[in-house]
Amino acid sequence: MSELSRASGVSVATIKFYRREGLLPPGVAVSATRARYDESHVRRLRMVRALVEVARLPLSVVRDVVTAIEDHSGMHEVLGTAHTALSRPGPSRPGETPTTRALKQVDGLVRRQRWRVHAGSPSRAALGRALDAYDSLGRSMPVDRLDVYAEAAHAVAAADVAGVPEDSREEAVEYAVVGTVLSEPILLALRRLAHEDVSARRFRTTRRPRD
Amino acid sequence: MSELSRASGVSVATIKFYRREGLLPPGVAVSATRARYDESHVRRLRMVRALVEVARLPLSVVRDVVTAIEDHSGMHEVLGTAHTALSRPGPSRPGETPTTRALKQVDGLVRRQRWRVHAGSPSRAALGRALDAYDSLGRSMPVDRLDVYAEAAHAVAAADVAGVPEDSREEAVEYAVVGTVLSEPILLALRRLAHEDVSARRFRTTRRPRD
Numbered sequence: 221m222s223e224l225s226r227a228s229g230v231s232v233a234t235i236k237f238y239r240r241e242g243l244l245p246p247g248v249a250v251s252a253t254r255a256r257y258d259e260s261h262v263r264r265l266r267m268v269r270a271l272v273e274v275a276r277l278p279l280s281v282v283r284d285v286v287t288a289i290e291d292h293s294g295m296h297e298v299l300g301t302a303h304t305a306l307s308r309p310g311p312s313r314p315g316e317t318p319t320t321r322a323l324k325q326v327d328g329l330v331r332r333q334r335w336r337v338h339a340g341s342p343s344r345a346a347l348g349r350a351l352d353a354y355d356s357l358g359r360s361m362p363v364d365r366l367d368v369y370a371e372a373a374h375a376v377a378a379a380d381v382a383g384v385p386e387d388s389r390e391e392a393v394e395y396a397v398v399g400t401v402l403s404e405p406i407l408l409a410l411r412r413l414a415h416e417d418v419s420a421r422r423f424r425t426t427r428r429p430r431d
Numbered sequence: 432m433s434e435l436s437r438a439s440g441v442s443v444a445t446i447k448f449y450r451r452e453g454l455l456p457p458g459v460a461v462s463a464t465r466a467r468y469d470e471s472h473v474r475r476l477r478m479v480r481a482l483v484e485v486a487r488l489p490l491s492v493v494r495d496v497v498t499a500i501e502d503h504s505g506m507h508e509v510l511g512t513a514h515t516a517l518s519r520p521g522p523s524r525p526g527e528t529p530t531t532r533a534l535k536q537v538d539g540l541v542r543r544q545r546w547r548v549h550a551g552s553p554s555r556a557a558l559g560r561a562l563d564a565y566d567s568l569g570r571s572m573p574v575d576r577l578d579v580y581a582e583a584a585h586a587v588a589a590a591d592v593a594g595v596p597e598d599s600r601e602e603a604v605e606y607a608v609v610g611t612v613l614s615e616p617i618l619l620a621l622r623r624l625a626h627e628d629v630s631a632r633r634f635r636t637t638r639r640p641r642d
Contacts, residue, residue: 274568296634300627307623335628336635343623350616357485357609361617368590369614370621372583377625379579381633398568400626403580404619405561406572410581411618412518412554412611414588416511417546422592423507424547 221247224257228265235265241279243268243286263390270394271305275401281305289389299384300338302393306400307342318348325351325366333370376407432458435468439476446476452490454479454497474601481605482516486612492516500600510595511549513604517611518553529559536562536577544581587618 224247225232238244244264247255264286271282288301318326326347330337337344354361380399385391435458436443449455455475458466475497482493499512529537537558541548548555565572591610596602 270568294634296630299630299634303623303626303630307620330624333628335624336631337624337627341624341627343620343627347617347620347624350613350620354613354617357481357613359609361614362594365590365594366617369587369618370625372586373618373621374625374628375583376580376622377629379576381626381629383573383576384633396626398570400623402561402565402568403572406558406565406577407580407584407618407622408615409518409554409558409561410584411587411615412514413541413546413548413552413558414581414585415514415592415607415611416548416552416554417544417585418588418592419507419510419514420547422595423505423510 221255221257224261224265228262228269230265230269234269238265238268241283243279243282245290260388260390263388263394267390267394270398271302274398275306277305285393289393295386295389295392298389298393299396302397303400304342306397307346316349316352318345319352322348322351322355328363329366329370332367333374335374432466432468435472435476439473439480441476441480445480449476449479452494454490454493456501471599471601474599474605478601478605481609482513485609486517488516496604500604506597506600506603509600509604510607513608514611515553517608518557527560527563529556530563533559533562533566539574540577540581543578544585546585 221232221235224230225235228235230238235244239246244261247257247261249255268282268286271277271285272279282305285298285302285305288298293301323344326344329335330344351361380396380403383399384395432443432446435441436446439446441449446455450457455472458468458472460466479493479497482488482496483490493516496509496513496516499509504512534555537555540546541555562572591607591614594610595606
């Protein structure tokens with residue numbers, strides 16, 4: 221187990237905890253006090269740690285992902301479980317039901333963009349809630365702007381998914397979840413930086429030499 | 432003042448508080464107990480409320496925006512002050528200095544994209560910090576993916592800025608700040624929904640009839 225700790229970078233105490241919680245399968249016992257672990261344990265540990273420490277998911281939700289993997293679900297189903305876990309409403313994301321109006325906006329968008337998404341997808345509800353919050357200030361996002369957003373988001377998603385490793389579902393989940401969470405601040409910072417460029421081009425008066 | 436409260440939807444107590452904090456200019460006194468307020472006061476109140484309640488900016492930062500407006504700065508400068516306020520590191524956004532490596536990545540991106548951004552822009556530092564956080568897990572975002580993100584972010588920013596009203600700087604600030612903050616969850620939810628579509632196309636095995 222100490223070798224497993226070294227190989228995965230996860231402490232022995234944490235490994236024991238994950239074992240007790242059923243998030244890591246047992247090793248093959250080679251004596252009363254020793255067990256053999258392999259690469260699959262290292263990958264599982266890295267994935268569990270990423271879900272717990274980077275995505276800050278509760279253990280019950282991490283267990284759903286582990287269960288999906290152990291049920292031999294296909295890659296799309298396993299990634300779907302991981303994404304569902306990420307979009308699950310939590311203390312910081314209230315889980316109110318979106319209004320019918322917002323869900324109609326979402327469904328219209330999905331139809332226009334011909335996206336293949338499940339009717340029960342939590343991202344669909346999350347988008348509905350985000351549209352409701354936007355509308356709550358008395359403004360509504362114009363349909364054509366929402367389509368620009370959707371096409372930009374799809375270009376980003378296509379680049380993301382192109383990088384998902386296919387060899388192991390654990391690695392794919394770790395990559396997808398960590399990649400999604402850690403790249404959100406990158407995307408938002410890029411948008412604000414781009415605002416500066418667009419604003420400079422539209423509004424800056426020529427008080428200084430051209431640059 | 433009660434009419435101003437009705438017109439702006441801001442309570443009299445809050446209006447008095449903003450007056451004391453210097454965020455709202457005085458009305459024109461018409462008697463010892465009455466003052467006249469006009470449309471510009473209504474616009475200012477709506478903007479201040481949006482910065483305080485939606486963007487949750489501290490009053491000292493709201494004052495910077497008000498000062499920029501009262502200094503008769505141009506639209507780009509006023510929007511820049513508002514954006515700086517939004518990107519200011521706060522309790523939830525640690526303000527560490529980005530690594531030189533991350534700033535080089537940012538500068539390379541700005542050069543490749545030919546964006547006009549100020550070297551001191553807080554979005555530049557925010558992007559650097561986001562890249563550092565991504566790299567801290569031992570992975571680095573490939574340059575070509577970062578460029579895909581940047582182009583998508585720019586398309587979104589162009590659609591955003593196209594909608595900025597030009598008549599009043601208060602309305603422009605309110606629009607830009609509220610629009611940026613409230614549309615971030617929309618963009619992130621769209622990306623996750625798009626992930627589902629891209630994953631379905633790439634990974635879904637044909638166990639069910641084509642849809």
